[in-house]
Amino acid sequence: PESSPPTAKATVSQYACQRRTTTENKNQIFTDAFEVLAESYEFNEIEGPCLAFRRAASVLKSLPSEVDCMGATQDLPCLGEHTKAVMEELLQCGHSFEVEKILSDERYQTLKLFTSVFGVGPKTAEKWYRRGLRSFSDILAEPSIHLNRMQESGFLHYGDISRSVSKAEARALGNVIDEVARAITPDAILALTGGFRRGKEFGHDVDFIVTTPEPGREKTLLSNIMDELKEQGILLYSDYQPSTFDISKLPSHRFEAMDHFAKCFLILRLEGSQVEGGLNSAEGDSRGWRAVRVDLVSPPMDRYAFALLGWTGSRQFERDLRRFARLERRMLLDNHALYDKTKKEFLAAATEKDIFAHLGLEYIEPWQRNA
Ligand code: ATP
Ligand code: MN
Ligand code: MN
Incomplete structure (x- = not known):
């Protein structure tokens, strides 16, 4: 139709960048189920259906109200037959047989557990599973397994970094990094990105862009910052990737490709964090700090908007x-x-x-x- 009648509902775009999606998800019953299915396909390296379920979840997240009957899905994009069958089941009996089956599957449970460790991806988790390992103690007791530095820290700080980070903790970390960066160069610019910039209350890590207007200076800024964090005794783990940025290169076709800016993946010690009264305090643990995952990226200033x-x-x-x-x-x-x-x-x-x-x-x- 050339122009839609005034009563017609606005159509939902197939592109997330043409939808407005706040943190308030009215369709979590469906999107949680889709995420389990997507993850299960991911563990089995079946990319198509994995992406299809993530796309479908994303569409439902953008809706202003709960889908309460299949009729309400009629004009929605990205919902295929499989997706709709799962939704129908959820609407009728409150759970999906297929999702329940995955959740009780030993392989799924084990891969989910192993990939929850920092530094362990689906490939490694799968390898360990095939060797018959089923728990963290199995892994740590197996002499033939060599953990890399990242996985070592992943296990060492498992309790802390699997606990979500609050907005207040993100802010506190921002202050620490801001102070360190400004001591190195007074014109340093720090911006919170990732989930916290999207208004999320909790995150699995804290993401920052840190740079300076001085051309070229951003190439060494991160290693200077890391040196200072180490000096202060709060750098628990770091993986630094220097810049491989080339201005003449065309933008990458591949989405999952990492960008070429200098960046580092860190675990920092956050002092004065709310461990008291927290989950760790059961045995009178009154340690006044926690470990937090932090990502820093340092683009040149003329690429700041793209990086942000x-x-x-x-x-x-x-x-x-x-x-x-x-x-x-x-x-x-x-x-x-x-x-x-x-x-x-x-x-x-x-x-x-x-x-x-x-x-x-x-x-x-x-x-x-x-x-
Ligand atoms: P959470 O609250 O779980 O941390 P998040 O949205 O902040 O959620 P992140 O994994 O921290 O998730 O990623 C934040 C953003 O940074 C994403 O948009 C992601 O595409 C981007 N990103 C993460 N790692 C890289 C990387 N190595 N190279 C380029 N972009 C990345
Ligand atoms: Mn994040
Ligand atoms: Mn991150």
Whole structure:
């Protein structure tokens, strides 16, 4: 139809970057089930259905109200036959047979447990499972298993880093890093990104962009910051990846490819954290600190907007921004740049709004990107 009648409901876009998705999810019954299914496919390396369930979950998360009958799904994009069958079951009996079966499956349970350790991905978890290992004590007691440095810290700080990080803790860490960065260079710029920038109350880590307007200085800033954190005795683990950024390269086609900015994945010791009264205090543990996962990335200032947009997430939002750019605009977008394939030129941006404008998209606020 050329123009929709005034009473027609606004259609929901298939692209997350054309939807507004707050942290308030009215359809968690469905999206939790879809996430179990997606994860199970991921463990079995079946990519298509895995992505399909994540897309479907993302669509339902954007809805202003709960889906209470199958009729309400009629005009929604990205819901296939399998997805709808699961929804129907959930609506009828409150649970899905398929999801229950996965949740009680030993392989799923074990892979879920193993991948909950920092540094352990599906490949490693699978390898351990095939060797007959089923618990952390199995792994730690097996002499032939060599843990890398990341996994060692993952086990060492397991209790702390599997506990979610609060907004207050994220803020406290921001103050620590801000102070360290400014002592190194007074013009340092620090921005909270990731889930906390999207307004989430809790996160699995804290993500920051830290850079400086001084060209080239961002290449060494992170290692200076890490040295100082070490000096202060709060650096519990660090994995530093120096910049491999090349301004002439076209944006990457592959979504999962990491960006090329200098970055580090850390575990920091956060002092004065609310361990008291927390889960650890059962045996009178009154230690006044906790370990927290922190990611820092340091883009050059002229790429700040791209890095901020790329690191704010959510992953599904990022995926769809890139897919939209490629399929609807013949443009390539990644964390470094936006390239117009028709004009054969890079499009510069000083702010996230500039990038949305280049893409011909309405601006979506960070707190509306919880796709
Ligand atoms: P949570 O609260 O669980 O931490 P989150 O949305 O902050 O949720 P993260 O895994 O911390 O999730 O990722 C934040 C953002 O950073 C995502 O948009 C992701 O695409 C991006 N990101 C994470 N790791 C990398 C990386 N190595 N290279 C490029 N981008 C990354
Ligand atoms: Mn995060
Ligand atoms: Mn992160």
